[in-house]
Amino acid sequence: MSNILKSIPIGKLLRAENSQFVAGCRVKELETPALGSLVKVRLEDNSEIYGLITHILINDDSLVRQLVSGVSIPSEYTADNRYNRNLPVEIHVLTVGFTQNRLISHRLPPRPPLSLDHLFLCEDDDIRAFTAASDQGYLRHILRMQDQPVEELLAAHLAQAKTLHEEVGDFAWYGSACQKLITLLRDDYPRLTMVLDVLTELENV
Amino acid sequence: MENNLDNPLISQIGYVTGGGLEANLQVRLNVQPQSVLEGAFVVIDSNNWRFYGLVTDLRLTAIDEQYATQINAQRFSVHLAEMLNQQTLYTNLAVMPVLMMETGPAIDSPEYAAWRQTHTDEQKPITVKTVPSHHAPVKLADRADIATIFGEENNQNVFRVGSTREQGHPVCLDLDKLVQRSSGIFGTTGSGKSFLARMILAGLINNDKASTLIFDMHNEYGIDTTSSDTGVGVAGLKNKFSSKVQLVGLGAETNIGGQRPDFTLEISHNDISSEDVLQLSQALNLKETTAATLDALESEFRDNWFTEFMNMKVGAMVENEEGKLEPAPDSVAAWARRAGVHTGAAEGLRSKLTRLFNRPYLKNSPASNGLKDIINALQAGRHVVLSFGKYQSDLDYLLVTNLITRKIRDAWEKATNDFNSSKTKEPRPLVVVVEEAHKLLNREMASQTIFSTIAREMRKYYVTLLIIDQRPSQIYDEVMSQLGTRISGSLGDEDDINAVLSGLPGRGGLRGMLAKLQPSEEVLMLGWGVPMPIPIRSRRYDKQFWIDLFGEDRQPLNMSQASRLMGFDNDSD
Numbered sequence: 001m002s003n004i005l006k007s008i009p010i011g012k013l014l015r016a017e018n019s020q021f022v023a024g025c026r027v028k029e030l031e032t033p034a035l036g037s038l039v040k041v042r043l044e045d046n047s048e049i050y051g052l053i054t055h056i057l058i059n060d061d062s063l064v065r066q067l068v069s070g071v072s073i074p075s076e077y078t079a080d081n082r083y084n085r086n087l088p089v090e091i092h093v094l095t096v097g098f099t100q101n102r103l104i105s106h107r108l109p110p111r112p113p114l115s116l117d118h119l120f121l122c123e124d125d126d127i128r129a130f131t132a133a134s135d136q137g138y139l140r141h142i143l144r145m146q147d148q149p150v151e152e153l154l155a156a157h158l159a160q161a162k163t164l165h166e167e168v169g170d171f172a173w174y175g176s177a178c179q180k181l182i183t184l185l186r187d188d189y190p191r192l193t194m195v196l197d198v199l200t201e202l203e204n205v
Numbered sequence: 206m207e208n209n210l211d212n213p214l215i216s217q218i219g220y221v222t223g224g225g226l227e228a229n230l231q232v233r234l235n236v237q238p239q240s241v242l243e244g245a246f247v248v249i250d251s252n253n254w255r256f257y258g259l260v261t262d263l264r265l266t267a268i269d270e271q272y273a274t275q276i277n278a279q280r281f282s283v284h285l286a287e288m289l290n291q292q293t294l295y296t297n298l299a300v301m302p303v304l305m306m307e308t309g310p311a312i313d314s315p316e317y318a319a320w321r322q323t324h325t326d327e328q329k330p331i332t333v334k335t336v337p338s339h340h341a342p343v344k345l346a347d348r349a350d351i352a353t354i355f356g357e358e359n360n361q362n363v364f365r366v367g368s369t370r371e372q373g374h375p376v377c378l379d380l381d382k383l384v385q386r387s388s389g390i391f392g393t394t395g396s397g398k399s400f401l402a403r404m405i406l407a408g409l410i411n412n413d414k415a416s417t418l419i420f421d422m423h424n425e426y427g428i429d430t431t432s433s434d435t436g437v438g439v440a441g442l443k444n445k446f447s448s449k450v451q452l453v454g455l456g457a458e459t460n461i462g463g464q465r466p467d468f469t470l471e472i473s474h475n476d477i478s479s480e481d482v483l484q485l486s487q488a489l490n491l492k493e494t495t496a497a498t499l500d501a502l503e504s505e506f507r508d509n510w511f512t513e514f515m516n517m518k519v520g521a522m523v524e525n526e527e528g529k530l531e532p533a534p535d536s537v538a539a540w541a542r543r544a545g546v547h548t549g550a551a552e553g554l555r556s557k558l559t560r561l562f563n564r565p566y567l568k569n570s571p572a573s574n575g576l577k578d579i580i581n582a583l584q585a586g587r588h589v590v591l592s593f594g595k596y597q598s599d600l601d602y603l604l605v606t607n608l609i610t611r612k613i614r615d616a617w618e619k620a621t622n623d624f625n626s627s628k629t630k631e632p633r634p635l636v637v638v639v640e641e642a643h644k645l646l647n648r649e650m651a652s653q654t655i656f657s658t659i660a661r662e663m664r665k666y667y668v669t670l671l672i673i674d675q676r677p678s679q680i681y682d683e684v685m686s687q688l689g690t691r692i693s694g695s696l697g698d699e700d701d702i703n704a705v706l707s708g709l710p711g712r713g714g715l716r717g718m719l720a721k722l723q724p725s726e727e728v729l730m731l732g733w734g735v736p737m738p739i740p741i742r743s744r745r746y747d748k749q750f751w752i753d754l755f756g757e758d759r760q761p762l763n764m765s766q767a768s769r770l771m772g773f774d775n776d777s778d
């Protein structure tokens with residue numbers, strides 16, 4: 001059931017560069033993507049660019065401003081504004097790797113995707129394959145992010161991936177991801193301890 | 206070594222991260238620090254060379270101090286903390302590189318044949334002259350490595366003195382090398398020093414390349430005794446080696462712990478020289494004028510001076526023809542006047558020497574020439590334990606050891622000169638074993654006693670010293686620095702530790718090791734006679750020791766057992 005859902009495109013690309021891109025989607029489509037989800041864009045040559053949702057942005061427009069400043073808003077106005085709005089919800093994606101000829105790489109793709117390319121949520125098998133490849137090297141892209149709550153993003157992503165790996169009996173994946181994070185961040189004491197705080201919190205839930 | 210080749214990871218404890226020859230090598234440990242002890246013998250393989258070194262320090266460190274200052278397991282989940290600690294906290298070893306040996310490429314590699322052609326000789330360890338590369342793997346030395354450096358036990362000259370502390374690999378001492386130069390065994394009371402000495406003496410006697418003369422001040426080496434610490438019986442050398450060892454008692458009536466000596470030693474007055482007396486200056490509190498008085502005595506009476514001086518009377522007066530009192534002709538004063546010596550000085554010396562005149566083992570004409578018997582036995586390849594019996598004062602010890610050693614020096618010098626000039630028989634090497642050596646070799650005495658001469662230059666006359674002492678700091682530096690092999694049990698005093706290390710490289714690292722030796726269990730071997738310093742768990746001097754040494758649990762044969770064995774059924778021993 002969920003796989004069918006995820007194979008449905010969740011949006012189309014607005015703009016892109018090598019290391020990140022932004023897709024727009026309708027509010028209706030917003031039920032499935034979540035912070036930290038692994039998404040991909042399929043290019044014409046059948047290669048796929050993988051990314052992680054880092055940021056979901058809902059912009060206002062002049063109508064919303066007017067409505068917000070009104071005294072009371074009828075519920076059908078609210079519904080109409082939400083589902084038929086002119087401005088898309090922006091999904092910001094961090095590029096974390098790509099596949100070419102079915103080979104997974106955690107390097108940046110040679111070219112960014114193009115506008116109006118379709119953005120898909122990855123299926124479970126896809127996520128398992130991508131996150132387990134190349135010694136979890138894709139984590140370095142996440143840690144390089146500035147001006148974003150990296151720890152929260154990591155926690156969201158790891159929680160999701162951990163569950164998926166453990167569903168198929170792979171209990172080691174999470175441990176080696178933690179090892180990798182410590183290796184990458186051990187020279188940055190404040191940042192690493194913050195990440196570990198979040199992971200500890202995650203494990204205690 | 207074979208095991209390591211099969212699985213190099215098992216024995217690898219870390220890798221080289223820095224350092225050098227001057228400072229020690231830095232090694233990052235990748236096992237728990239408790240699996241390596243200070244003083245551990247490690248090997249480092251790097252580009253066809255194998256380096257041998259000694260761990261001189263272990264230091265806890267972190268890639269960032271902040272990781273070490275908080276308890277990570279309290280803040281993070283247990284497995285995260287474990288991973289974090291593993292990656293950020295580690296132990297650094299300081300390794301003192303000592304030796305290196307070219308090992309060549311691996312035997313099964315294609316380069317090996319070419320290398321072998323240019324290196325036909327068996328490779329030998331040499332003093333370290335370069336350093337291993339970065340990240341060279343560090344392993345604890347295995348049995349084969351230790352045998353490469355310290356030799357393979359053969360119950361002859363390569364003698365096992367103990368084992369490594371971590372893995373219990375046997376560590377040996379080359380006894381031939383030990384006796385080539387003077388050596389020392391040190392340690393505080395209770396450090397196991399005399400057990401160690403007994404063991405090494407047993408090894409020396411068993412090896413039988415050199416004769417040993419043991420000045421047994423406290424009657425503990427010759428006969429079977431009981432350990433004061435454990436109450437367990439301790440085998441003496443005489444009973445184990447039988448006729449190979451001669452037990453000599455000082456004085457006619459001496460019996461040593463209920464055992465009759467092989468012969469007794471009484472010293473003839475004629476054998477005492479002025480030199481022997483001068484060496485007692487301190488013990489007898491002699492004045493500076495003594496030398497002049499003794500010279501006069503010796504020049505007048507020659508060898509008989511001691512007897513003559515003893516027979517002179519102090520203060521005896523007679524009335525002369527004029528009715529005046531004057532010194533009697535047989536008085537000290539009369540002799541002094543005759544000889545032109547200060548009367549007061551002569552009389553003072555005479556009264557001070559009374560202590561010597563009263564020694565029962567000093568005889569005008571002893572029944573046998575024990576001194577000669579000792580020298581003969583030693584030259585014939587026997588070993589002599591001279592027990593002091595009831596004569597245990599410093600005066601006895603100083604007098605007798607000096608006198609005998611002086612005679613020995615004369616005998617060996619003569620033998621060596623004969624050998625050099627006319628190629629007669631090469632002199633039998635001799636080790637003189639001196640207990641409480643600081644009494645003979647302290648700063649004040651060293652210039653006077655014969656022992657410092659032996660320590661310094663008697664090597665070329667085939668005589669060396671084995672010093673056993675608990676206060677090495679009291680021994681004259683010049684003598685200490687001459688000691689080839691030094692084996693030390695635990696020492697508490699800073700000065701003693703420095704003394705044992707005097708004249709050796711890498712003192713800084715060894716100092717801590719010496720201070721932390723486990724009393725009565727561990728010793729540190731170092732110096733010229735051992736390829737590299739190493740702390741070891743010393744071998745036990747027990748029943749098993751003798752079984753190992755003799756190959757079976759036997760008392761050495763005495764005459765009656767031997768004759769029975771040969772078919773003569775008599776009991777006339």
